[in-house]
Amino acid sequence: MEIGLITDMPTYSGGLGVLAGDTIRAAADLKVPMVAVTLLHRKGYFYQRLDSTGWQIEEPVDWAVNDFLVELPQRTSVTIEGRTVFLRAWKYDIAGPGDFFVPVYFLDSDLPDNSEWDRTLTHYLYGGDLHYRLCQEVILGIGGVRILRALGHQAIERYHMNEGHSSLLALELLDEEAARAGRQTPVREDIEAVRQKCVFTTHTPVAAGHDQFPMSLVNQIVGRREVEEMRDVFCCGDLLNMTYLGLNLSHYVNGVAKKHGEIARHLFAGYNIDAITNGIHAATWAAEPFSQIYDHYIPGWRLDNFSLRYAMSVPKQEIWLAHAQTKKSLIQLVNQETNAGMDVDILTLGFARRSATYKRADLLFADMERLKAMAGKSGGLQIVFAGKAHPQDTAGKELIKRIFSAKGLLGDSVKIAYLENYNMEMGKMMTAGADVWLNTPQPPMEASGTSGMKAAVNGVPSLSVLDGWWIEGCIEGVTGWAIGPAGETAVAGDGHERDAESLYEKLEQVVMPLFYRDRSGFIDVMRLAIALNGSFFNTHRMLQQYVLKAYF
Ligand SMILES: *Cc1c(COP(=O)(O)O)cnc(C)c1O
Numbered sequence: 001m002e003i004g005l006i007t008d009m010p011t012y013s014g015g016l017g018v019l020a021g022d023t024i025r026a027a028a029d030l031k032v033p034m035v036a037v038t039l040l041h042r043k044g045y046f047y048q049r050l051d052s053t054g055w056q057i058e059e060p061v062d063w064a065v066n067d068f069l070v071e072l073p074q075r076t077s078v079t080i081e082g083r084t085v086f087l088r089a090w091k092y093d094i095a096g097p098g099d100f101f102v103p104v105y106f107l108d109s110d111l112p113d114n115s116e117w118d119r120t121l122t123h124y125l126y127g128g129d130l131h132y133r134l135c136q137e138v139i140l141g142i143g144g145v146r147i148l149r150a151l152g153h154q155a156i157e158r159y160h161m162n163e164g165h166s167s168l169l170a171l172e173l174l175d176e177e178a179a180r181a182g183r184q185t186p187v188r189e190d191i192e193a194v195r196q197k198c199v200f201t202t203h204t205p206v207a208a209g210h211d212q213f214p215m216s217l218v219n220q221i222v223g224r225r226e227v228e229e230m231r232d233v234f235c236c237g238d239l240l241n242m243t244y245l246g247l248n249l250s251h252y253v254n255g256v257a258k259k260h261g262e263i264a265r266h267l268f269a270g271y272n273i274d275a276i277t278n279g280i281h282a283a284t285w286a287a288e289p290f291s292q293i294y295d296h297y298i299p300g301w302r303l304d305n306f307s308l309r310y311a312m313s314v315p316k317q318e319i320w321l322a323h324a325q326t327k328k329s330l331i332q333l334v335n336q337e338t339n340a341g342m343d344v345d346i347l348t349l350g351f352a353r354r355s356a357t358y359k360r361a362d363l364l365f366a367d368m369e370r371l372k373a374m375a376g377k378s379g380g381l382q383i384v385f386a387g388k389a390h391p392q393d394t395a396g397k398e399l400i401k402r403i404f405s406a407k408g409l410l411g412d413s414v415k416i417a418y419l420e421n422y423n424m425e426m427g428k429m430m431t432a433g434a435d436v437w438l439n440t441p442q443p444p445m446e447a448s449g450t451s452g453m454k455a456a457v458n459g460v461p462s463l464s465v466l467d468g469w470w471i472e473g474c475i476e477g478v479t480g481w482a483i484g485p486a487g488e489t490a491v492a493g494d495g496h497e498r499d500a501e502s503l504y505e506k507l508e509q510v511v512m513p514l515f516y517r518d519r520s521g522f523i524d525v526m527r528l529a530i531a532l533n534g535s536f537f538n539t540h541r542m543l544q545q546y547v548l549k550a551y552f
Contacts (some may be wrong), residue, residue: 001140001165002045002125003038003104005092007425009068010044010061011106013125013388014354015450016203018424019539020162022281022450024104026539028096029283029303032547035153037144037166039136040065040090040106041125048388048421054404056355056389056397065090069106076146080135081221085118086111087143089151097303105151107143126390134213134221137242141168145176158551160199161250164211164242170194170249171224185226191233191249199550200246200253202273205263205447211242247271252550256448257469263444274549277469278448279542282308282534285454287329287432289322308457308535316523319459323435323526326458330433333419333426334384340417346380347515349463350434350455352422355389355396358445362399364438365406366500372413374504378512382415383438384430386422427451432458436511439464440483440503442495452480456533459526463511465499473533480529481506 002017003024012018020036027034044061051057069090077086089105096102109121121135128136144166148156161167173194174186181190204210218227218240227234235244247253247268254274255261261275283302286294294301297314301307324344331342342348353359364371364383375381385403389396400418407416419426431437437455439446439462446468453469455462461480464470474482483506484499514522 001039001136001163002041003036004424005094005104006068007423008063009092010063010423011038011041011125012424013045013390015448016163018280018427019278019450022279022284022539023162023543024094024102025281025284026279026543028094028100028102029281030540030543031096031100032102032543034102035148035156036102036104037140037148038104038106039122039125039140040108040110041122042108042110043123043127045125046388046391050400050404050418050420054401054418056400058391065108068092072105072151074147074150075111076143076150078138078143078146079223080118080121080138082223083115083118085109085121085139085143086113087139087147089147105147107139107147109139130213131217131221133211134217137165137168137211138222141166141170142172145169145172157197158199159197160201160546160550161246162201163203164200164246167200167242167245167249168222170198170245171222171227173197173249174226188230194249195251198246198250199546200250201256201276202243202246202253202264202268203256203447204243205255205260205267205444207267212239213242214238215240243268254550257472259444259468259471260447263447276542276545276549277472277537278450278453279537279539280450280453280457282457282538282540285428285431286457287322287326287428289325290432290458293318293322305538305540306535308538309531311527311530311534314527314530316520316527319527319530320519320523323459326429326432327435328433330384330429333429333433334417337419338417340382340415341412342382342384342415342417343380346382346415347378347512348433348435349381349383349438350430350436350460351383351438351440352386352419352427352430353439353449353451355387355399356393357395357399358442359387360440360442360496360499361385361387362402362406363440363496363500363503365402366496367504368406368409370504372410374508374512375414378508379516380414381507381512382417384417384419384434386419386426386430388422427454431455431460434460435515436460436480437462437464439470440499441465441467443467443484453533453537456529456537459530461525461529463503463506469537473537475528475532477510478525478528479532480525481510 004012004018004021046058049057093101177190178186255264282305431454449468452462
């Protein structure tokens, strides 16, 4: 549904889209023959402004599609509510080595032949209501397969559904099987053939996060009898659940970290669900000063992220100097944008992600007096925040306001800045420029998380709750530090106090003393974050696992 390719193309909202982009970049590097399909999102996600109280104001973004993408002459169509909706595609090529490239196709319904309403269907990412969303999913899933055929991609062997938004593609593949057998409509025997072609990745550890639509709406929009007749495949009762559709029509299913695989096996009992832990595209997320170091000491790292293991041979001095540059750039940006008056010599925590309550961006403010005292006793503490709340997520918006009020209360004792309009470029500056990357999700809600992996390739250790990828990535005191207990599913409510206590304790007794009083020890952790985590939590390793375990 979304893909993050470059900052100025607002075709992504957050982690899911950035991961899609990083996956395709890895496919280009590794010459994995692949194409990607998404929607155009002509009106983008939204531009975030924050008023003086921290209340989020959403502004539209218009972008010049022509500046980034090439329009293709082929057309296809889908049926929505009995109407024919025409579609075109725009192409963006991701270049790999030599003349290899992976094309990304952006579906667009904004064509003069369509009704005014239908023209808006590919305008807004995660906008509108259930009705709008299901129309979009018809375009993505069914229109996606059809545009591939129109573009001449007849012999695709595997279809990877990245989250349930694209699951309707399985319906189109069922239709193709039926047509091949000379039938008008698919029957149960077609299911196995489609299953052999499909791979499904779930990204959401909570039941409510999975797309589902009332059957009445499905009948109205999709209007397909076999969806009714094969209700058990499309699940469940009066709802079409896109995740079950993906699960039932795929021969391989996975979660996005080992722990998330476990959670998914509980959520979807009876399905065989594997885990492939997410990654990031190292060459995209390593800041310039670090890329230069790697080019010098680890030539070839861009096309072989595993070799970041050899970061152990980079002199510590060089790592510290590179970090000084990335930190300076971030602090300059922060001071310019927010007038926070931050200081490059002070321990700087970074926290950036979608503002959703389970991410608990305010955990750090559970006890302001303690936070102040801690900063006063050591060499100081400052924190940079960023992140958008979904326009309909009032609780997420309130969370940003709470950070603003904490900022007011803490004043100069702990400087806080909240940068507006979090995007990929800012994500890169923040993950590279912070000294420590903070993450405080409520377990087990973080399926994987990837921003800490971006930090790792920039030698920035994580201080994070043991959830998602960090369960695998954290070696205490070696690659970073854990908040809260390991291997336990926290109980709502009482987990907060315990995690806040643990966060304060780690900061006060471990991280701050190491940063201020044992700089050489701190740089050891930085270097090990690169060598152990940068070399593993990348999309080169991830895609190779998909190729071996899922695709073939
Ligand atoms: C990396 C990234 C994310 C995802 O970060 P998480 O840690 O997985 O929440 C979201 N938005 C942007 C702009 C990013 O660069």
